[in-house]
Amino acid sequence: MVTIADVARHAGVATSTVSYVLSGKRTISPDTRERVQRSVRALGYRPNASARALASQRSNVLALVIPLRTGMHVPVMMQFATAVVTTARRFDHDVLLLTADEGPDGLERVVQSSLVDALVVMDVELHDERVPVLRELPMPSVLIGYPEEADGLTCVDLDFVAAGALCVDHLADLGHRSLALLGTPSAVYERQTGFAQRTLTGFAEAAVRRGVLGVETPCEHTFDAILHTVEQLLRDHPDLTGLVVQNEPIIGPLLDVLRRLGRRVPEDMSLVAICADDVAERQVPQLSSVTIPAERIGEQAVESLITKLAGGSVPDLALLPPALTARGSSAPHADRTTA
Amino acid sequence: MVTIADVARHAGVATSTVSYVLSGKRTISPDTRERVQRSVRALGYRPNASARALASQRSNVLALVIPLRTGMHVPVMMQFATAVVTTARRFDHDVLLLTADEGPDGLERVVQSSLVDALVVMDVELHDERVPVLRELPMPSVLIGYPEEADGLTCVDLDFVAAGALCVDHLADLGHRSLALLGTPSAVYERQTGFAQRTLTGFAEAAVRRGVLGVETPCEHTFDAILHTVEQLLRDHPDLTGLVVQNEPIIGPLLDVLRRLGRRVPEDMSLVAICADDVAERQVPQLSSVTIPAERIGEQAVESLITKLAGGSVPDLALLPPALTARGSSAPHADRTTA
């Protein structure tokens, strides 16, 4: 292993000079800088991460806590994760992967052992037991999602309230007057995961604002559950022409169910999904959808963290605006009076 | 921050004694051990990871290199990843997440800076540029998947050859004589990803061995591509009654296509998928399938790594046996002579 001392010797300078050339923390004459850099390259020197961390009290590692549960959409999580890693690397940091099943103890462990400098915590629930821990931690953290009590915490998320409202507005603009939200399985609501709740809120508020009917129902992932839920919905609301879906696994089967029930999309039923773009584009017809900007959220989370580590201040809550892409699954309301 | 010196002082012993109590690397009198442990708890002591790593030359961190590409099935990757983290924790290790886009340099970086002790590399291709690097690295590594030139490397994977053969045997046992493999998009084959190639090999060999017709075709993810591929297949092989699918995203649309073409599953066409269980169970009818034992693979990879770190030896290649679960999508061949 080649050490900083080897480099210093090779370049004929002190170790501190090498250190300062590398960190840029003090001015170095162009001449020595050049000599040192040449030696670094010649010897293939890489600073030892542990030694650096021990001396500087900075590991340059961020913790990423990912959930390990059902109901979450996995590809989106993966997008978060890769965005977090990619962005972290952009700021010369690495990412330690933690699963949520270690719970609050896991956070304390990596923090107190100085393994990491900061934390990104995904899939935060409304009443998350990790939240009080995070608040007391002597270390910056950013939550993806947000809890009921978010004081003193930094949160980043899609503005799901706006997303729910955006779907209603889109359908209302097309002339639909009777809408339903097909949500995540009830277990997700019971866990009080923020995003599901908030979409529902936005959906309901917008329906009132637009003066349209807006009913909501959770939906399990099995085909039978979907069939039953939709049948029930159509029975209770025969004039239903607009459907909002926030539940990726059911999208395919749902299209099947509608076909089977003789409802054509979009002629008889307009559909808007809140899901990843690739999923929306894979369907027949392609789905109008609100994208979850996973990359942007992950990037934003890390940027906030880096700013905090540098002593800067960031907004407590960054809600990223949703964007709706209209595709083939939503169309103007077919006026029955002319039919 | 509580240091080992604080604990030593509190317990009235030398720091080395505390260290040895914690590591168990020398015999300690029950009395002192007890006193030290009490002090550790009383002060809430956690060893500093950097200091420990610097002194012991062991970071207790494994690198997990995940791919960042299309064509791979994301939920399965996620299962790998969580299994790797969970198993690593079982052995008191943490996991550093690297994306494949850093390439060979990324590996060298984390290795040479002593950030990690060992590497798990996912989605290894037949001719992977990271393979020569891994072979030269002064550090144990385990590949998930395996390359053409695997000498001196440790690989863990599902036995895809056996998986392909298992599907053929299952269908042949049911009396089907004309089978087709609907594979991954041709891009995946061109990248020469091992698993796709190997499934094909097993499929073809088993077809010959069983004396049945076995044709193979890649398949893109779009609905039109699937429709076209299946139509072509049925045109070329009118007596086709058995389909093997190794391409998760197309499973749903494929069922649609078959329905649309008037082929009932399993009455007219038996279907076996190589995919995650939850995907198979979500379909109508539920799919007979060969599961990718992602958890087991991740676990096995880490176990091998830990063994290697301890100086033990492990098999060069661990091929995990596939298991087929028969569900509703495969049935005995309907003999046309009696129809």
Next chain:
DNA sequence: ATGAAAGCGCTAACAA
């Protein structure tokens, strides 16, 4: 069975 002390490789005062 325990202690004393020399590093591990680096950073950042402090000096010059």
Next chain:
DNA sequence: TTGTTAGCGCTTTCAT
């Protein structure tokens, strides 16, 4: 502008 050196907190020889 550069060098000297004292730690950072721990592990592990070497002593006892």
